[in-house]
Structure formats: structure tokens, C-alpha cells
Amino acid sequence: MLHGALTRARSLGYTRPRESPVRSGHRSPRPRRAAYRVDYAVLATERRNPRTRSLDRLDARALVAAITTEDRRAAASVAAAQRPLARAVELVAGALRAGGRLVYVGAGTSGRLGFLDAAECPPTFGVAPNRVVGVMAGGRRALVRAVEGAEDRRVDARHALRSLRIGRADVVCAICASGVTPFVLAGLREARRRGARTILVTCAPPSAAKTLAEVVVTLRVGPEVIAGSTRMKAGLATKMVLHTLTTAAMVRLGKVYGNLMVDVVSTSAKLRARATGIVSTLTGLPPGGARKLLARARGRPKVAVVMHRSGVSIGTARRRLAAHGGDLRATLEEARRGC
Numbered sequence: 242m243l244h245g246a247l248t249r250a251r252s253l254g255y256t257r258p259r260e261s262p263v264r265s266g267h268r269s270p271r272p273r274r275a276a277y278r279v280d281y282a283v284l285a286t287e288r289r290n291p292r293t294r295s296l297d298r299l300d301a302r303a304l305v306a307a308i309t310t311e312d313r314r315a316a317a318s319v320a321a322a323q324r325p326l327a328r329a330v331e332l333v334a335g336a337l338r339a340g341g342r343l344v345y346v347g348a349g350t351s352g353r354l355g356f357l358d359a360a361e362c363p364p365t366f367g368v369a370p371n372r373v374v375g376v377m378a379g380g381r382r383a384l385v386r387a388v389e390g391a392e393d394r395r396v397d398a399r400h401a402l403r404s405l406r407i408g409r410a411d412v413v414c415a416i417c418a419s420g421v422t423p424f425v426l427a428g429l430r431e432a433r434r435r436g437a438r439t440i441l442v443t444c445a446p447p448s449a450a451k452t453l454a455e456v457v458v459t460l461r462v463g464p465e466v467i468a469g470s471t472r473m474k475a476g477l478a479t480k481m482v483l484h485t486l487t488t489a490a491m492v493r494l495g496k497v498y499g500n501l502m503v504d505v506v507s508t509s510a511k512l513r514a515r516a517t518g519i520v521s522t523l524t525g526l527p528p529g530g531a532r533k534l535l536a537r538a539r540g541r542p543k544v545a546v547v548m549h550r551s552g553v554s555i556g557t558a559r560r561r562l563a564a565h566g567g568d569l570r571a572t573l574e575e576a577r578r579g580c
Contacts, residue, residue: 285445286419286471290464308473311466315478318444318460319485329440329456329486332412334493336438337372338566341410343487344402344437346428348378348392350472351416351442351479356384358483364512366491367504367541373487376401378424395427402431409436414486415454418475420445429453442482444475458482495568498523503543503569507535516542524549543569551576 293307319326333343345355356375363370378397379388391397407413413432417425420443430453432439441454450457460482462474491497496504501522507513519542521531526549538545538555547558550573565571 284419284421285463286465286475287469288464289468290466293466296466308466311463311474312477315460315462315474316481318462318474318478319481322458322460322482325456325458326482326485327489329414329458330489330493332438332440332456333414333486333490336410336412337368337490338494339410341412342371342405343373343490344376344405344407344411344413344432345374345416345483346376346398346402346413346425346432347416348383348422348424349387350476351418351422351425352377352379353384354476354479354483355414355416357480358487361484362487362491364506364508365502365504366487366496367506368491368496374405376405376428378422392422392424395423398424398428399431402428402435407432407435407437412438412440414440414442414483416442416479416483418444418471418479420447420450426453442479444471444478495566495571498543498546498569501542503546504567505542507540516540520545520549543567547572547576 290311292311296304296307299307336343343359345352345359347353347355352375356377359373359375362368362373376398377383378394379391382388383391402413411432413429415425415429415432426447429439429441433453439454440456440458441450442458442460443450444460444462446457446459447453450459460475460478462478465471465473465475467473491504496502501519502515503519503523505512505516505519507516516535517528517531520526520535521528523542523546524531524534526534531545534545534549535542538548538558543562544555544558546569547553547561548555551558551561553561561572561576562569565575
């Protein structure tokens with residue numbers, strides 16, 4: 242049994258460190274639990290791509306063709322992961338519906354992508370900033386500048402999740418392209434210890450992946466255009482997974498009507514114009530009338546739509562939406578049945 246475990250570890254790039262010889266006359270050191278180093282060279286994300294071995298000999302057009310051809314493999318890898326991704330969507334939607342949070346944990350490119358997706362959810366879907374958050378190896382400063390050794394600090398991940406008071410109501414999504422990043426895996430273990438639901442997004446799942454996370458989204462992108470540069474295909478596939486995860490979850494929560502973002506927060510001229518267009522489309526009002534209605538609804542498109550279609554005040558519209566969990570379609574359908 243032990244031999245089988247060691248064989249699996251070596252196949253994933255883990256090697257047992259050499260033992261220091263014990264000098265005669267000295268006491269043997271206290272036995273410690275076996276530790277393993279990672280042989281990064283055998284990881285799927287570190288392998289050389291046979292299709293790009295002559296990359297440095299190509300002209301600009303051929304380089305673009307080579308990179309974009311490989312990028313198609315990233316999209317294909319996401320399409321092949323639809324089943325676990327759909328399970329992840331239901332986990333996230335369920336947690337957010339019950340008042341919990343989605344917490345991304347990552348390092349390097351993976352961590353930055355988690356922060357990016359979290360930052361885009363409030364203006365797009367009207368959720369509070371503390372409902373979708375990112376935890377990054379090296380902290381926020383690592384978003385713009387690499388922090389040496391941050392991804393190897395397991396204790397930092399544990400401290401970060403403890404400071405967020407992660408619990409049973411939350412979902413922690415660990416993003417780990419290589420499958421071996423210490424910070425990310427430590428965060429995943431801490432999340433499980435604290436009772437949170439767990440998701441792992443990876444391009445090289447460790448053998449223990451199913452014991453680390455309830456849902457494992459494996460993206461088989463193949464070796465990168467430049468060996469080890471996971472900001473490329475792995476990053477592209479990860480970005481696709483994250484925006485699919487939150488978009489689908491928000492749709493399930495009723496934050497989209499048809500394909501319109503009816504919970505958009507009007508924080509810029511472009512978004513104010515978009516909100517006006519949404520209200521105009523769903524009420525039939527001309528742009529001027531839609532703007533006035535939106536102002537009365539204090540900038541909330543779906544509140545404005547309920548006010549107009551049901552002929553009610555802003556307070557009544559809010560109560561009706563709240564009774565249906567903010568779902569505009571369900572609110573309008575009930576009003577229609579009541580007519």
C-alpha cells in the first residue's frame with residue numbers, strides 16, 4: 242500500500258528528499274512524517290510543446306498563427322469540462338442564494354484572474370463586493386508586481402481564510418494551473434477543515450484532487466506555446482471557466498432577464514446608457530421616459546420595470562422582487578397571473 246502511494250506521488254512529480262546520514266555517536270533525529278519535493282519538469286504545465294519547438298524562427302504572422310491555433314485548445318478544454326463546471330455553478334448559486342460567499346484562492350496569474358472576476362461581479366450583477374472575493378498569494382500588492390516566494394507560503398493561505406472567517410455557508414474555488422502550488426492547496430485544505438464547499442480549477446489535477454475538493458474542473462490544455470508559461474493557454478482556459486462560473490450562477494439567481502443584465506449598477510456613462518436601454522426595451526418607453534423612470538427607481542433597472550408594468554410604487558416593486566429572491570421574471574409572471 243505504501244509502495245503504491247509512493248509510485249503515485251512520483252508520477253506527479255513528487256520525489257522523496259534524501260535522508261541525511263547519521264554520524265556515529267550521535268542520536269538519530271526524531272522521525273518525521275515523510276515530505277516530498279516537486280519535480281516540476283514532469284508536470285503537464287511544464288512540458289515542451291512539440292508543435293512550437295521552432296518558435297524563435299517564425300516571423301510575426303507565423304507566431305500569431307501558432308499562438309492562436311494553440312488557443313483553440315484552451316477553448317476546447319473548457320467545453321470538455323461542462324459537467325463538473327455545471328456542478329460548480331450549482332454550488333456557487335446555492336451558496337450565494339443562502340447568503341454565503343464565493344472566495345477565489347490563487348497565486349500568480351491564477352490569483353489575478355480570480356481577483357478580476359470578483360471585481361467585475363458587483364457592477365455587472367449588482368452584488369455586494371464582499372460576496373465574491375479573491376485571496377491572492379502575496380496579497381493585493383501581488384496583483385501588479387510578483388512577490389517572491391509568495392506561492393510557497395502555506396501559512397499565509399490559512400491565515401487569509403481564517404481572517405475571512407470562511408465557514409459552511411461559503412464556497413472556496415481554488416485556482417491552481419500546475420496542481421501543486423502550496424499556497425493554493427493549503428487554502429483548499431483550510432476551507433474543507435472549516436466546512437466550506439470546495440471547487441478546484443486546474444490544468445494538472447493532483448492524484449488527491451477528489452479528496453481536496455468536491456468538484457474538480459480539469460482543463461486539459463496541453464503544453465504551453467512557451468514551456469511553462471501558464472499565463473497563456475492555462476490562463477485563457479481559466480478565465481473562461483471563471484466568467485462562466487459566475488455568469489451562470491448569477492443567471493440562476495435571477496440577475497439576468499433574457500440576456501439583459503437587469504441588476505447592472507450605473508457607475509459610468511456607458512453603464513447609465515445601458516441601464517436606460519434595458520428599461521426602454523422591457524417597458525416600451527422611449528429613451529427619455531426610460532431615463533425618468535430609472536431615476537424614480539433610483540437607478541435599478543428591474544425595479545423600474547416592475548414599477549412600470551405593474552403600476553406600483555418603488556417600495557411595492559422592491560417588496561415584490563424581494564418576495565421572489567430578486568427574480569424579475571418570477572415577479573412579472575406572478576403579477577400577470579394576478580391580473
